[in-house]
Amino acid sequence: MKIFPASKIAEIDSYTIENEPIESIDLMERASSKLFKKILKKFPAPRNCKIFVGPGNNGGDGMAIARMLAEKNYAVEVFIIKVTNQLSNDAEVNLQRLKLIKSVDIYELASIDAMPWLFPEDIVIDAIFGSGLSRPIEGVVLEVIKAINASEASVVAVDIPSGLMGEDNSKNNYQGIVKADLTLSFQFPKLAFLFPENAEYVGEWEVLPIGLHPEIIKQEQTPYKMLNREFVKSLLMPRKKFDHKGTYGHGLLISGSYGKMGAAILASRACLRSGIGLLTSHIPRLGYEIMQTAVPEAMVSIDRSDIIFTEFPDLSQFKAVAIGPGIDKKQNSYCAMINLLKEIKTPMVIDADGINILGEHPELKADLPLGSVFTPHPKEFERLVGKSDDSFTRNNMQRKFAREYGVTLVLKGAYTAIACPEGSVYFNPTGNPGMATAGSGDVLTGIILSLLSQGYSSKVATIIGVYLHGLAGDLASEKVGYEALTASDIIDFLPKAWLKLKK
Numbered sequence: 140m141k142i143f144p145a146s147k148i149a150e151i152d153s154y155t156i157e158n159e160p161i162e163s164i165d166l167m168e169r170a171s172s173k174l175f176k177k178i179l180k181k182f183p184a185p186r187n188c189k190i191f192v193g194p195g196n197n198g199g200d201g202m203a204i205a206r207m208l209a210e211k212n213y214a215v216e217v218f219i220i221k222v223t224n225q226l227s228n229d230a231e232v233n234l235q236r237l238k239l240i241k242s243v244d245i246y247e248l249a250s251i252d253a254m255p256w257l258f259p260e261d262i263v264i265d266a267i268f269g270s271g272l273s274r275p276i277e278g279v280v281l282e283v284i285k286a287i288n289a290s291e292a293s294v295v296a297v298d299i300p301s302g303l304m305g306e307d308n309s310k311n312n313y314q315g316i317v318k319a320d321l322t323l324s325f326q327f328p329k330l331a332f333l334f335p336e337n338a339e340y341v342g343e344w345e346v347l348p349i350g351l352h353p354e355i356i357k358q359e360q361t362p363y364k365m366l367n368r369e370f371v372k373s374l375l376m377p378r379k380k381f382d383h384k385g386t387y388g389h390g391l392l393i394s395g396s397y398g399k400m401g402a403a404i405l406a407s408r409a410c411l412r413s414g415i416g417l418l419t420s421h422i423p424r425l426g427y428e429i430m431q432t433a434v435p436e437a438m439v440s441i442d443r444s445d446i447i448f449t450e451f452p453d454l455s456q457f458k459a460v461a462i463g464p465g466i467d468k469k470q471n472s473y474c475a476m477i478n479l480l481k482e483i484k485t486p487m488v489i490d491a492d493g494i495n496i497l498g499e500h501p502e503l504k505a506d507l508p509l510g511s512v513f514t515p516h517p518k519e520f521e522r523l524v525g526k527s528d529d530s531f532t533r534n535n536m537q538r539k540f541a542r543e544y545g546v547t548l549v550l551k552g553a554y555t556a557i558a559c560p561e562g563s564v565y566f567n568p569t570g571n572p573g574m575a576t577a578g579s580g581d582v583l584t585g586i587i588l589s590l591l592s593q594g595y596s597s598k599v600a601t602i603i604g605v606y607l608h609g610l611a612g613d614l615a616s617e618k619v620g621y622e623a624l625t626a627s628d629i630i631d632f633l634p635k636a637w638l639k640l641k642k
């Protein structure tokens with residue numbers, strides 16, 4: 140699913156109006172009735188609704204919803220916040236329609252003194268500003284938003300919480316953003332919904348299709364996309380009757396060190412559960428028996444060091460290489476990394492301490508093989524790419540790094556972002572807070588290595604890997620819950636995740 144910047148949404152709107160064709164007031168009616176139905180579902184018994192509306196089309200939606208709720212016997216009060224004297228055309232039409240409904244009280248809110256008391260059992264509908272917001276909130280609107288946020292009422296935001304910019308909130312005043320319990324967004328999610336600092340403002344969110352024109356949605360370009368099962372499934376290569384293990388590639392995994400052999404085991408097991416033909420696990424000497432016992436399917440390559448990574452086998456036999464889980468970042472490992480980067484010609488996955496070594500020695504970035512994949516969590520990301528104060532800026536830095544070095548750069552977390560060399564970013568909807576547990580990143584590294592070895596491109600291997608990893612985590616959490624979930628559970632649910640993905 141595409142995620143458009145707010146500026147493009149008005150264009151998509153106009154195209155729909157012209158080419159469906161549909162009158163703009165009818166498009167508003169269609170959008171509002173979708174939202175109204177959702178509210179009815181969420182709050183089936185009539186309650187007091189206090190609807191705050193602004194001067195634009197977001198306000199117009201609010202007034203249309205007010206009319207629909209009143210017709211279903213909800214006690215509705217509408218507060219028109221006096222921002223300007225002029226309402227948008229469609230908001231004005233909806234105001235006139237609303238005035239015909241006798242049961243609805245309509246007030247003008249020109250100062251905070253006229254603010255109504257909000258009770259915990261009230262439903263507040265926030266239709267002050269939508270995608271047309273052009274600057275941080277101030278004046279009476281700021282006071283109203285503070286009062287809404289101080290109340291215990293249930294807050295539903297129309298399209299986007301008022302005050303939140305669709306993408307860039309780096310210069311916003313967070314005091315002036317509505318804290319919604321539920322945000323119902325028209326047709327597309329907004330980029331800002333995917334950033335952690337906005338979570339308490341957006342609340343739970345849902346996208347409501349409102350029938351915007353499919354042609355323009357197809358045509359319009361955007362760097363931001365949300366993954367879904369159909370898309371990921373379409374990337375899978377079918378297996379054929381006469382395939383053999385050579386068909387699915389031989390991968391090399393460099394991982395583990397003294398005290399961190401678990402990372403090597405987890406990554407190896409996940410790799411073998413993701414379709415690879417042959418896996419060689421390169422580990423320090425002390426891990427030999429551990430690996431042979433825990434993962435009999437893996438071949439083992441032994442380092443001359445007992446405890447860390449200092450060398451690697453002949454690379455010519457491998458289709459892809461992964462390095463990082465549990466390797467530590469001692470001087471000798473750094474030296475081995477220099478050599479590895481000089482020799483390697485296949486794509487590679489770089490995770491954990493592999494990333495940290497590159498963060499400490501940025502000159503190594505010049506030797507990165509084409510098609511490398513980085514899988515940092517936020518702290519590792521900071522060491523590799525740099526610091527930022529907000530997620531939008533960080534996302535721009537992520538895209539720039541991916542373009543500059545020709546790599547696929549993953550930023551792990553809720554809505555993991557995958558930045559590709561050509562500038563696009565894919566966000567992943569699968570995964571859950573149960574996965575915030577030791578070793579779950581090692582599992583992801585193993586999965587992506589497996590897919591690269593099978594011949595998927597770096598971008599596709601990363602997309603499938605990230606989606607599948609989250610899906611396995613979701614299936615695992617259905618069985619064991621968030622708290623008890625371990626990285627091994629994610630591996631155990633990889634078979635089910637594959638089946639579900641391919642269904």
Ligand SMILES: NC(=O)C1=CN([C@@H]2O[C@H](COP(=O)(O)OP(=O)(O)OC[C@H]3O[C@@H](n4cnc5c(N)ncnc54)[C@H](O)[C@@H]3O)[C@@H](O)[C@H]2O)[C@@H](O)CC1
Nearest residue numbers: 152167170195196197268269270271272273274275298325
């Ligand atoms: N694109 C779609 O899919 C549809 C959009 N609709 C609604 O239309 C909304 C967008 O409507 P508009 O473009 O009219 O925009 P808004 O309703 O967000 O309001 C924009 C108005 O507020 C003013 N304004 C912006 N920032 C301000 C600030 N900080 N302080 C004071 N005034 C400010 C602007 O000058 C403009 O007059 C969407 O969010 C959605 O609710 C629906 O009606 C129909 C379908």
Ligand SMILES: Nc1ncnc2c1ncn2[C@@H]1O[C@H](COP(=O)(O)OP(=O)(O)O)[C@@H](O)[C@H]1O
Nearest residue numbers: 516551552553570571572575577578579580581
């Ligand atoms: N709240 C969350 N929602 C979705 N996925 C999550 C969440 N928390 C963690 N994850 C996923 O779990 C993995 C954690 O990786 P990482 O931090 O590298 O773990 P480790 O270093 O212990 O292996 C990542 O893939 C991340 O996307």
Ligand SMILES: [K+]
Nearest residue numbers: 265268299301
């Ligand atoms: K709103």
